[in-house]
Amino acid sequence: xxxxxxxxxxxxxxxxxxxxNCTYQTSGFNGLFWYQQHAGEAPTFLSYNVxxxxxxxxxxxxxxxRSKGYSYLLLKELQMKDSASYLCAVRSPWGNYxxxxxxxxxxxxxx
Amino acid sequence: EAQVTQNPRYLITVTGKKLTVxxxxxxxxxxxxxxxxxxxxxxxxIYYSMNVEVTDKGDVPEGYKVSRxxxxxxxxxxxxxxxxxxSLYFCASRGTGGTNSPLHxxxxxxxxxx
Numbered sequence: 001x002x003x004x005x006x007x008x009x010x011x012x013x014x015x016x017x018x019x020x021n022c023t024y025q026t027s028g029f030n031g032l033f034w035y036q037q038h039a040g041e042a043p044t045f046l047s048y049n050v051x052x053x054x055x056x057x058x059x060x061x062x063x064x065x066r067s068k069g070y071s072y073l074l075l076k077e078l079q080m081k082d083s084a085s086y087l088c089a090v091r092s093p094w095g096n097y098x099x100x101x102x103x104x105x106x107x108x109x110x111x
Numbered sequence: 112e113a114q115v116t117q118n119p120r121y122l123i124t125v126t127g128k129k130l131t132v133x134x135x136x137x138x139x140x141x142x143x144x145x146x147x148x149x150x151x152x153x154x155x156x157i158y159y160s161m162n163v164e165v166t167d168k169g170d171v172p173e174g175y176k177v178s179r180x181x182x183x184x185x186x187x188x189x190x191x192x193x194x195x196x197x198s199l200y201f202c203a204s205r206g207t208g209g210t211n212s213p214l215h216x217x218x219x220x221x222x223x224x225x
């Protein structure tokens with residue numbers, strides 16, 4: 001079967017660092033996406049990993065280990081506006097490259 | 112501005128009354144898709160379209176229809192809505208710039224069926 005696991009909710013403090021994990025068991029792999037979604041709004045693209053290693057984009061970094069079926073999103077210097085849900089999605093290598101989505105991690109930032 | 116536009120943003124209707132949610136994109140994307148999002152579940156794909164006149168079922172197509180007569184538009188049709196279709200719906204499109212092309216989402220339609 002296809003499964004993507006993320007923690008349901010996390011809490012962190014403004015200015016700190018937080019790591020949001022995503023583990024996946026899928027029948028194929030052709031890349032992993034992270035999206036940010038503020039409550040009631042559309043998901044917006046954050047990062048894409050297809051090779052092992054760390055991709056850095058400003059305050060946000062994303063890591064992938066294909067052998068472990070594992071990814072994480074690292075957020076540094078947290079700001080209140082980072083309070084949102086973070087969605088992990090794996091792209092299938094077959095057919096139409098469909099995405100398999102995790103349920104998302106709700107991140108709460110406290111002052 | 113490049114965007115995906117959905118309408119309406121909010122819709123309350125009664126069981127059995129046909130409705131259409133419109134979706135339009137101005138990025139000349141070939142791929143378009145509809146998702147529903149429910150608490151505790153990941154985004155679930157309803158239907159997708161690889162190009163004009165080419166549509167296919169996603170994971171949860173029952174009770175929905177789509178059409179793709181033009182590249183920019185991809186309406187979602189509920190012929191006879193039921194309360195279990197109460198959900199937050201997103202339309203999305205994607206370019207063909209490679210497998211790392213991200214989805215661009217519309218702002219969502221919150222549908223309530225009573």
